[in-house]
Amino acid sequence: MLKSVNTLEHHWMPFTPNREFKDSPRLVVKSKGVELWDHNGNRILDGSSGLFCVAAGHGRTEIAEAVYEALLENDYTAPFNLAQPSSFEMARRVAALTPEDINHIFFANSGSEAIDTALKISMAFHRARGEGQRTRFVSRERAYHGVNIGGTSLSGMVKNRETFSGVMPNVVCMRHTWLEENRFVRGQPENGAELADDLQRMVDTYGGGTIAACFVEPVAGSTGVLLPPKGYLERLREICDANGILLVFDEVICGFGRLGAPFASQAFGVTPDIMTMAKALTNGAQPMGAIAVKDEIYETIVNAAPEGAIELFHGYTYSAHPAACAAGIATQKIFDEEKLFERAAGLSGYFLDAIYALQDIDLVTDIRGYGLLAGIDVQPGSTPGARGTLIQKQLFQNGVHVKFTGDCGIPAPPLVATREHIDEMCAALRKTLEEFKD
Ligand SMILES: Cc1ncc(COP(=O)(O)O)c(C=O)c1O
Numbered sequence: 478m479l480k481s482v483n484t485l486e487h488h489w490m491p492f493t494p495n496r497e498f499k500d501s502p503r504l505v506v507k508s509k510g511v512e513l514w515d516h517n518g519n520r521i522l523d524g525s526s527g528l529f530c531v532a533a534g535h536g537r538t539e540i541a542e543a544v545y546e547a548l549l550e551n552d553y554t555a556p557f558n559l560a561q562p563s564s565f566e567m568a569r570r571v572a573a574l575t576p577e578d579i580n581h582i583f584f585a586n587s588g589s590e591a592i593d594t595a596l597k598i599s600m601a602f603h604r605a606r607g608e609g610q611r612t613r614f615v616s617r618e619r620a621y622h623g624v625n626i627g628g629t630s631l632s633g634m635v636k637n638r639e640t641f642s643g644v645m646p647n648v649v650c651m652r653h654t655w656l657e658e659n660r661f662v663r664g665q666p667e668n669g670a671e672l673a674d675d676l677q678r679m680v681d682t683y684g685g686g687t688i689a690a691c692f693v694e695p696v697a698g699s700t701g702v703l704l705p706p707k708g709y710l711e712r713l714r715e716i717c718d719a720n721g722i723l724l725v726f727d728e729v730i731c732g733f734g735r736l737g738a739p740f741a742s743q744a745f746g747v748t749p750d751i752m753t754m755a756k757a758l759t760n761g762a763q764p765m766g767a768i769a770v771k772d773e774i775y776e777t778i779v780n781a782a783p784e785g786a787i788e789l790f791h792g793y794t795y796s797a798h799p800a801a802c803a804a805g806i807a808t809q810k811i812f813d814e815e816k817l818f819e820r821a822a823g824l825s826g827y828f829l830d831a832i833y834a835l836q837d838i839d840l841v842t843d844i845r846g847y848g849l850l851a852g853i854d855v856q857p858g859s860t861p862g863a864r865g866t867l868i869q870k871q872l873f874q875n876g877v878h879v880k881f882t883g884d885c886g887i888p889a890p891p892l893v894a895t896r897e898h899i900d901e902m903c904a905a906l907r908k909t910l911e912e913f914k915d
Pocket of ligand 1: 587622624694729756
C-alpha cells in the first residue's frame with residue numbers, strides 16, 4: 478500500500494533516500510550551459526557536470542538536433558547481424574581518441590554494462606588463447622565500477638555490496654591508494670607506488686596464471702577522487718605484463734577530457750589492454766557505454782571462432798542505438814571543434830587553486846585533485862555520510878550542485894565552465910562549509 482499519495486510516490490529513485498526526498502524534493506526542470514533551474518525557479522550552478530557527464534555543458538542544440546534527425550531518419554535497427562551506419566562512425570571517432578593499439582570498440586548502454594562487457598571480453602580472450610583457467614579478477618578497495626552484478630562484484634565500497642551477497646566469486650581486492658601522509662597533495666602523490674605490489678601479492682598467493690584481469694579506475698572517482706601515486710599505474714602495468722594479466726582502466730569518469738587529456742591513459746602515460754567509458758561519451762544526452770580493446774584482444778577472439786560463426790556471444794538490444802550514436806558523434810565533434818580537452822587542461826590550474834584554497838576551513842580534512850576533478854573530505858558527523866548529505870542539500874539551497882559520496886564532495890565542473898563559474902562554485906562551497914562549523 479502506498480504510504481502517501483503524491484505524484485512523486487511511484488518512482489522508486491536510485492541511490493536516494495526516497496522517503497526523505499519525497500518530503501522535500503529537489504527537482505531540476507531546466508538546464509543550459511553550466512546552469513540548472515529548480516521547480517521553484519531558483520538558478521543553480523552545476524558543479525559536477527550532472528554526474529560527471531555533461532562535459533560540453535547542458536542544452537547543446539547540436540546534440541539535440543542530431544538525435545532528433547536520427548530518430549526521424551531511422552529510429553532503430555536490430556544490432557545483431559545487422560547494423561546502421563552511424564555506429565561505425567561513432568566507433569571510428571572513439572578509436573581516434575584511444576591509445577594507438579586500442580582500435581576496436583564495443584557498445585553498451587551504461588558504465589555498468591561496459592564493466593560487465595569488459596569482464597566477459599577478458600574471459601573470452603583468455604579462453605580463445607587456451608587459458609580458460611584464468612577465472613579470477615583483481616579489483617581494489619574503494620573501487621566503484623557500477624552496479625550490475627559484475628560491477629558489484631568488483632566493488633570496493635561497502636554499502637554497494639553488503640546487501641548483495643550473491644555476487645561473482647573469485648574477486649580479490651588490492652588496497653586503495655589513500656594515504657594519510659598524502660593529505661592535501663595536489664595531483665599525483667610522490668608516495669604510495671608500492672601499493673601496486675598488492676597485485677604481485679595476489680600473483681604470489683593465487684598464481685598469476687589464474688588471474689584474468691586487474692580492474693582499476695585510474696583516478697578512483699565516485700569514492701572521492703583518489704589519485705594514483707607516481708609510478709603506481711606503471712607498476713600495475715609491469716606486473717600484468719609479467720603474468721599475462723589484462724589491465725583494465727575504467728575511464729567512465731576520467732574519460733573525455735576530465736583530466737585534461739582524452740583519457741587517463743594519456744594523462745598518466747600508461748596504456749591498459751581494455752578501457753571502459755560512458756557518461757561524457759554522449760555528453761550525458763543519451764545513455765551509452767563503450768568498451769575499447771587492444772587489437773590483439775579483438776583479433777584473438779574473432780580469429781578463434783570458426784568461419785561464419787558468432788565470435789562473442791554478447792550484446793544488448795540497444796547496443797549502438799542510432800540516437801546514442803547521433804548524440805555521441807555530435808558530442809565528439811563539439812569536443813574537437815571547441816578543443817575542450819585542451820580547455821580543461823588550461824583551466825585546471827585555476828580550478829585547483831580555488832579548490833585547494835578551501836583547505837583553511839576547519840571542517841575540511843583532505844583535498845585531492847587533478848584536471849577538472851577534485852575530492853573534498855569533510856570531518857564526518859555522528860554517522861559517516863550524514864554530514865555530507867546535509868552539506869550537499871545546503872549547498873543546493875546556496876545555489877550550487879556538487880555530487881557527494883558520504884562525507885566527500887566531488888566538484889567536477891563542465892569543461893566549458895569559466896573562471897567566474899569556478900569562483901561562484903568555490904564561494905558557495907566556502908559559505909556552506911562554514912555554516913557547518915562544529
Ligand atoms: C568508474 C565508474 N565505472 C562505472 C560506473 C557506472 O556507470 P553507470 O552509472 O553509467 O552504469 C561509474 C558511474 O559513476 C563510474 O564512476
